[in-house]
Amino acid sequence: MGSKYQKSLRISLPFWALILEIALILVFFFFTSYETPSKKLKLLKTYPAFQDINVMAVLGLGFLNASLRRYTWSGVAFNLFTLALGVQWAIILDGFQFSFFSRKIPINIQRIILGTMSAMSVLISSGAILGKVNLVQMIVMTLLEVTVFRGAMMLTLNFLDGKEYESMMQIHVFGAYFGVAVAWCLSGPELNAAKEKERRATTSSLFTTLGTLFLWIFWPTFNSALLDQPSEKETAVYNTYYALAASSVAAMSLSAATHSDGKISMTHVHRATLAGGVAVGVATNLIYSPWIAMVLGLLAGMISIIGAKCLPECLNRTIGLHDTCEVHSTFGLPALLGGLTYIMLEIEQASWASFSGVGFQVLVLASPLSLFMAMGLVGGVLTGVILRLNLWKAPPAAKYFDDQAFWEFPHLAVGF
Incomplete structure (x- = not known):
């Protein structure tokens, strides 16, 4: 018996993906070269950080997106596809932005780390639209989102006097609100027809737990990889670990407290456990005592749980x-908490002669957070409008949250 699903990607996916990859290869051929051998000694110090961040992107966020019981293959594999494409595009954008007058864009380990971290913005956003788009739409979203994110970074560095580390740590608030905006554009009443397939199962929940563990273990590297001073790197690792520990305690405790029978929700554990690492990111090198990081992690875990309990139904009903x-x-609310904490710590460490001086400094410090959030929302809405075009052959609601729409199964009737 043949599959009940149409051959939706047989023509469109190979055409768009291969044409794009050929174009990327040509750009790398004409405009890039490896860095001079004398500078490659830095690889020995930086490569372990690249490994950790790669594990976070491929395994951590990949398995985190394998939460749906009928969408595990797509959750993991589409994550890898998006990362592979996004890294190439981010490296090109980074090279043209910051090496525009060079004859060749130098390729080094630091540029690949920046490209990987930039591409992770799409991996964060994709969780909001998981199961509702095909790979062709993911290609379009990857190109647009990485472009907008790199544009926001360039504006922050050139016009707001921001630092590369602090700008990159805004990836959580940008990725979350970009994804939410795209999801809002793609949401509709037809989702009710696919509600049954959206449920979690024991196997898929175990995959998601594995992704949470990978992210939990390697998050201190993510928050410290772009810092230059060894003392700042050490402080960032410590603060991230303390914050993650506190958010883990909050996730377990508050999940049980909010359940009518006092039971722990594994979904809460998957999400709120990581909230501390998100919240502490942008301010982690400024936190001067472990208790601050622990309080921040505790608050982030609590906010994540409360948001997960109250916001989905409210937002679904209202907008x-x-x-x-x-x-x-998971990412948006803790990132906002982290951004506010960063502003408070910067104000505390500065001395100002008048109230007006403090007010001006607050506006300056809040500018990067506001810019990334605004560009995430605007870019997400525009991307969502583009993804709704019939050109991309979007899957109908009957195919939502289902691996069978995209993958070959030896026995289609078994397990489905």
Whole structure:
């Protein structure tokens, strides 16, 4: 018996993906070269950080997106596809932005780390639209989102006097609100027809737990990789670990407290456990005592749980937003908390002669957070409008949250 699903990607996916990859190869051929051998000694110090960040992107976020019981293959594999494409595009954009007058863009380990971290913005956003788009739409979203994110970084560095590390740590708030905006554009009443397939199962929940563990273990590297001073790197590692520990305690405790029978929700553990690492990111080198990081992690875990309990139904009912993996509660709200904490710590460490001086400094410090959030929302809405075009052959609601729409199964009737 043949599959009930149409051959939706047989022509469109190979055409768009291969044409794009050929174009990327040509750009790398004409405009890039490896860095001179004398500078490659830095690789020995930086490569372990690249390994950790790669594990976070491929395994951590990949398995985190394998939460749906009928969408595990697509959750993991589409994550890898998006990362592979996004890294190449991010490296090109980074090279043209910051090496525009060079004859060749130098390729080094630092540029690949920046490209990987930039591409992770798409991996964060994709959780909000998980199961509702095909790979062709993911190609379009990857190109647009990485472009907008790199543009926001360039504006911050050139016009807001920002630092590369602090700008990159805004990836959580940008990725979350970009994904939420795209999800809002793609949401509709037809989602009710696919509600049954959106449920979690024991196997898929175990995959998601594995992704959470990978992210939990390697998050201190992510928060410290772009810092230059060894003392700042050490402080960032310590603070991230303390914050993650506190958010883990909050996730377990508050999840049980909010359940009518006092039971722990594994979905809460998947999400709120990581909230501390998100919240502490942008301010982690400024936190001067472990208790601050622990309080921040505790608050982030609590906010993530409360957001996951209250916001999905409220947002779905009021504005019709469907956030598949609760990206807003996992990344968006903790990132906003971290941004506010960064502003407070900067104000505390500065001395100002008048109240007006403090007010001006608050506006300056809040500018990068506001810029990334605004560009995430605007870019997400525009991307969502583009993804709704019939050109991309979007899957109908009957194919939502289902691996069979995209993958070959030896026995289609078994297990489905």
